Amino acid sequence: MSLTTRRTRMAAAALAAITAIGGLAACGKDDDAPAAGEKPAKLVVDTFGEFGYDEIIKQYEKDTGIKVELRKTAQLNEYRPKIVRALATGKGAADVVALEEGILNEFKANPANWADLAPLVADHSKEYLPWKWELGKAPDGRLIGLPTDVGSLAVCYRRDLFQAAKLPVERDQVAALWPDWNAFIETGKKYRTATGKGLLDSVTTAASAVMFQQGGELFYDKDDNIVADKSAAVKTSWDTAVAMADANITAETATWSPEWSAGFKQGTFAATFCPSWMLGIVADNSGPENKGKWDVAPVPGGAGNWGGSWLGVPTQSKYPKEAAKLAEYLTNAQSQVAAFKLKGPLPTNLEALKNQEFLAYTNEYFNNAPTGKIFGESVAKIQPLHLGPKHQAVKENAFEPALRSYEQGQATKDKAWEQFAKDAKTQGAF
Amino acid sequence: MSLSATTAPPSPAAPPPRPPARRRSRSHSLTRLDLKYSPYLYIAPFFVIFGIFGLYPMLRTAWMSLHDWNLIGDHSFIGFDNYVALVKDEYFWNATLNTFGIFLLSTIPQLLLALFLANLLNRTFLRARTLFRMAIFMPNVVSVAAVAIVFGMLFQRDFGVINWLLSFVGIDAVDWDAERWSSWTAIASMVNWRWTGYNTLILLAGMQAIPRDLYEAAALDGASQWKQFWRITLPMLTPTFVFVVILSTIGGLQLFTEPLVFANGNIIGGDQREFQTLAMYMYELGIENLNTAGYGAAVAWAMFLMIALVSGINFLLVRRTVK
Numbered sequence: 001m002s003l004t005t006r007r008t009r010m011a012a013a014a015l016a017a018i019t020a021i022g023g024l025a026a027c028g029k030d031d032d033a034p035a036a037g038e039k040p041a042k043l044v045v046d047t048f049g050e051f052g053y054d055e056i057i058k059q060y061e062k063d064t065g066i067k068v069e070l071r072k073t074a075q076l077n078e079y080r081p082k083i084v085r086a087l088a089t090g091k092g093a094a095d096v097v098a099l100e101e102g103i104l105n106e107f108k109a110n111p112a113n114w115a116d117l118a119p120l121v122a123d124h125s126k127e128y129l130p131w132k133w134e135l136g137k138a139p140d141g142r143l144i145g146l147p148t149d150v151g152s153l154a155v156c157y158r159r160d161l162f163q164a165a166k167l168p169v170e171r172d173q174v175a176a177l178w179p180d181w182n183a184f185i186e187t188g189k190k191y192r193t194a195t196g197k198g199l200l201d202s203v204t205t206a207a208s209a210v211m212f213q214q215g216g217e218l219f220y221d222k223d224d225n226i227v228a229d230k231s232a233a234v235k236t237s238w239d240t241a242v243a244m245a246d247a248n249i250t251a252e253t254a255t256w257s258p259e260w261s262a263g264f265k266q267g268t269f270a271a272t273f274c275p276s277w278m279l280g281i282v283a284d285n286s287g288p289e290n291k292g293k294w295d296v297a298p299v300p301g302g303a304g305n306w307g308g309s310w311l312g313v314p315t316q317s318k319y320p321k322e323a324a325k326l327a328e329y330l331t332n333a334q335s336q337v338a339a340f341k342l343k344g345p346l347p348t349n350l351e352a353l354k355n356q357e358f359l360a361y362t363n364e365y366f367n368n369a370p371t372g373k374i375f376g377e378s379v380a381k382i383q384p385l386h387l388g389p390k391h392q393a394v395k396e397n398a399f400e401p402a403l404r405s406y407e408q409g410q411a412t413k414d415k416a417w418e419q420f421a422k423d424a425k426t427q428g429a430f
Numbered sequence: 431m432s433l434s435a436t437t438a439p440p441s442p443a444a445p446p447p448r449p450p451a452r453r454r455s456r457s458h459s460l461t462r463l464d465l466k467y468s469p470y471l472y473i474a475p476f477f478v479i480f481g482i483f484g485l486y487p488m489l490r491t492a493w494m495s496l497h498d499w500n501l502i503g504d505h506s507f508i509g510f511d512n513y514v515a516l517v518k519d520e521y522f523w524n525a526t527l528n529t530f531g532i533f534l535l536s537t538i539p540q541l542l543l544a545l546f547l548a549n550l551l552n553r554t555f556l557r558a559r560t561l562f563r564m565a566i567f568m569p570n571v572v573s574v575a576a577v578a579i580v581f582g583m584l585f586q587r588d589f590g591v592i593n594w595l596l597s598f599v600g601i602d603a604v605d606w607d608a609e610r611w612s613s614w615t616a617i618a619s620m621v622n623w624r625w626t627g628y629n630t631l632i633l634l635a636g637m638q639a640i641p642r643d644l645y646e647a648a649a650l651d652g653a654s655q656w657k658q659f660w661r662i663t664l665p666m667l668t669p670t671f672v673f674v675v676i677l678s679t680i681g682g683l684q685l686f687t688e689p690l691v692f693a694n695g696n697i698i699g700g701d702q703r704e705f706q707t708l709a710m711y712m713y714e715l716g717i718e719n720l721n722t723a724g725y726g727a728a729v730a731w732a733m734f735l736m737i738a739l740v741s742g743i744n745f746l747l748v749r750r751t752v753k
Contacts, residue, residue: 077695081717087502106720110503257694259588268588393719401701408608410702419702430721 040319042067043326046094048079050280051148051309052343056335066322075256076100077396086314087113093314095323096330099145100309101135102392107312109389109430111138115313118143120324127333131384132348136310145310146331149345151275152378153209153299153306156282159367160293161270165194171297171369178300181210181240188249191270198251200244201263201272203407204400205255207241209273213304215383219394219428222386228394228424229417238403238417245407252407255400261285273299275306276346276375283365296369303381308348346375353379389430398423488734491727499724501717512728522729524703525711526736528614532689532707533682535618536625541678543622544629549659551630552637563634566627577624578691585616585692607692613705620688625681629674636670637663672748676741683737684709708733 043066047053050072057068071094073079080103086093087107099107107113125133128147136145155178159169167190168174178184188199200206211218214233221227228234244250251269253260263269264285274282274296282294311327313320329335336347337358344363347353353376361372388394402420405411411419495512499505516522550556551563569577584591585606593603606612640663648658664671686709693699697714699706706714712733716726 075695084501084717084720107502110500113502253588254694258583258586262586262589266589390719396696397698397714401698404701408605408701410608427719 044094045096047098050343052339095317114144116142121328147348151307153304156274157271174297184300201269211237212306220388226428229421279344303378393427495727497724501720501723536621547630548633570628581620
């Protein structure tokens, strides 16, 4: 036997072994699919931020005998890759997955990954805010998400810091300070003169607030073409934010950065725009020592919707029927009121929004602000928004960095806008 | 390569006559099998594992890079279009510049420092050497994410310790992640802190292998410590040094966690991508943007080629200059 043939054989054998193992690894599926009608021992729920499900789930476990594992991820940008990984590999997704509005759209673009909930649960289409219900549907008509919360806008402000700056501190007086955005900027200038600090946490939270007040189309038009630099809503938001940067009324912290988190406790800034779900985050960042120092006032320029989620069931779930039932349970009127009381996500169920317990709720941490009433009233005024498939990427990787570049003096107004227009095209392509 | 079974000359000697099969005992044949094949079995674990976790992903990535690939959807074959686009991609070159910038800022001081420390630890008169050798390795044991978080806090703009210290010498607070030079410095400091000790130990091991009598002879001839270092230690250390340089090159060009945590998890690395590394750009395209997974795979392969190239150049350079 010559050396060469032996070598070739060895190589072939090695290659065969590798392929065989690769193949094995690729199809190492666990085929313990449940028999029809079998009740699951456990269901897994994936959420990000704070959904306030801890108590509700205990009740569900008691009622049904099915154990529920609640997997929480703190931030959306850590949470999204986990879902992507699970969908891309076909493994590891939870049975019920929370989908935020910014990322829902890109998942809607591939609806086959999600179970159609319509045949699995009762017809709830009339029980929720109509636009919210519609947004849970994929282009092919299947219902991939049941509505959870909505992110109606308000301003969180620090009473003690306002007092130190000789500004009014009571809710209605504070509201009177800023009927519109110009008045808000003027207040910011007064605060700067009095304290030398920025009133607002960051220019991008303001930009988001303005953007989500506009309603209609933002970065994408109705047919999901990217129109970021031609959109009137985006331009209004950009201009308002630029005016704030020019007026020097912010603390120049980047949202979600350590400076930002620490800033709540340290009083680096005295106000931030908080959608209902943000209340829990403000409270957590500020800590118990600042309890009662924060308060909630209406936002300048009217109602808007920032954030909010749906619950979906991935097709890879072994118990789609039970998972859908759990999602139904978690989004019903009673659960939505309970979640709101625990962590602040605002109901989208019409019955929950009329619930006396909800409307009468006051938030102890925020100086007993009647958050049920404040947010509940603004919900009805929300303009439906159309967010395109890659809204979140355009907002976080094109719009906000460009705006911050301008605020920090790294780019001129024109350069920053150019940067945004260019990046929006690449980030928004799908 | 061109040799094949058909063109190979026939074996000169006729094959030895086979002993009659009946007489061969079972154990004898097993021993023969054992002698012949068990060495392959012994080295198999590495190759099997490499096949699964190294070769297979690499080939699959290469395959992906020739496609327009949606991570959670469809894909179609497009040939080398991704690579053509890559060459024209401004952000790819930006990431390349950042990666090499941080690489140089971290590798050069790191290796010099490691060489210095290793030489120090190699001295015979140092007391409690083992203690120091262990202590120097400590940073490497700490989780990279923890390092990045702690350094991220040190380099904070508003409440960071570094800015606080700078304020004593009258320097204004630096917004560390807003500029190229400052963000590169901050990230390079994390890398240096974590890897200097590791390289020191490898270099020290190399130094220990140098025969003592060389130094004794040199000392008798009146060579100073400094001269001994240049004339004996450094030339004898070349193979180890090459190894360390290549290891640092591979690690440095794959930099990911430190800049990512420094950017608070934002994959674009700074508002103007001032510290987005190649690995981050690859992740942005391949994982974050679901629909450009194929393009991300192309970046991965470009990165691989770059690392191979730079390692090769470093290998040649180090061999030349140190000799």
